[in-house]
Amino acid sequence: MLQTKHLSKDFIQGDSTIHALIDFSFDFPKGITAIMGPSGSGKTTLLNLLAGFDQPSQGEVHLAGKRIDNLSEDARSDIRLHHSGFIFQNWSLLPTLNAIENVAFPMLLAGASKEKRLAKAETLLESFGLKHRAKHKASQLSGGEQQRIAIARALILEPQVLFADEPTGNLDSVSGEIVLELLRQHTQDERRLVLVTHDAEVAKMSDRILYFRDGKFEKIEELK
């Protein structure tokens, strides 16, 4: 479902080469996999490569049975749309759309009719306890509400893989707990969630933690 083979990413900075990620091979099991490490350890680089935002210098990324690292930008967009969802730390809603339209946006890209889109988005919002905020724009929503809407949007096309980059990083503890609970709920089945975090408390809710340092994978800690 989600696998890396000898994945490396180098960045050229002036005359020097920075090895942001070095030879990482891993087959992500179902459940939540947290990625931890200090700044510059390669966590974000790995997430960018897994989500198909960037292309590796070496190695392969396989998602939903397809090798995605060598695909075109548009082909990777297509994989992202149908097989994965991404939850950013902040600024993750489209500002001109209201909550329900934000949730339904991936279905618009997938070509679904307006009725279908809004019906499914409404169901999701209801299950997230946000139906009453459906017509509100991002600027009218709290950080926690925005993040819950971003999760609903990531889930609307029922992807097998979710990526989350510090999803509670900008939230207060109560909102953070609600967001984590939602993520937990939606990774009960076969779904995989790859979660980058600095927060040990957040990492504790995962099934395993992968530790990185200086671009290298250090160790895996199985929690469940």
Added chain:
Amino acid sequence: MELINLVFRNLKSRPVRSFLTWLGILVATTSMILFLSFGEGLRKALDSEMQNFGPEIRIVAAGTSAFSAPLPELSPDMLPQLEALKDEIGIETISPLVVMVKGGGFSPTSGFLFYGLNQETSPKLFLPDAKPIQGRLQPHPDGAVVGFKKAEQSNLKIGKTLRLGRDQEVEIVGILEETGTLSDSAIFVPLTVLQDAMGTKNYGTFLLNLNNNVDIEKASQKLEAAFEGIEAQSMSEAMEFAKKSLRIGDFIRFGISAVALIVGALLIANTIMMSVFERTREFGLMRAIGAKQQFIFGLVLTEALFLALTGGLAGVLLGYIGTIIINIISVNYVGIALSALTFRLAFFALSVALVLGLLSGLLPARNASKMPVIKALGRA
């Protein structure tokens, strides 16, 4: 439809900037419509004048330009000589004419344009559908027949006397129906009275109608060969000359209005560029969710086209209102509708606005769609 909705919302989210850009397109299109509508109006007026004008050939003294009032330089001896050539050349009728402009030139508000017609010539020569609304049609033997506009503007009524010279006076015996042509501003008087007023026995011009199937160009050549110091101008020639002048005018006017349009295009380009710059992360987010490059390209380009189309349409509408106002004024002052918004002009103006919208949207659209996702998201 969804795309248009997204475009509209984005433009609405930056209302002042979007409105000012839209206004720029509107002003540019309106100015183009107004500039070019003069050409269309003059062309229409010319067509209408020419359609109403019966004679095929106008004989004038050499050097008289196609649309000026001819001076009385043609000798009275020419009339019998022309009569003698009637059969040989194929002339049907000969109408000698004298033209006098008095007062403020061709301006119907301050000037008077007199046509001296002989007994056989009717104002119908200029206006086949001419009908009097008051009095009679024929100025002969002793009166003046006044065009509708002239009568209205100078408050000329039946029975009033017009003084043409020191001892020459004519009474108004008829007022013509409005025709919408320059003849609405003319006054038709007996030929001999006008000649006396001008102190000459000469004629200004001979207007010739030819028999059917007579080649106008050949007839003109024969006439110019038969008389020295004259020009036999065919009406189609005059028409061509006028249309050529109009085309030159069109180019000049288009050149001027193009400046406004280029400014409009730069406004769109600037707005869209700024909008793309401000929304870099938004586009990155769309791409991260799964939008393809083409979607972003279409979104940005549609925004430029939407501004251009709606601004252009509003510009055409405002231009149309402008032409109506211009025509109200020009009909009052010069007697003809100078401005016209034809379908082809509206189509042309709208097409130019759209093409400029397209061109000014292409680069920002390309930049937005080609930006790597990771860069757009600020995760590089």
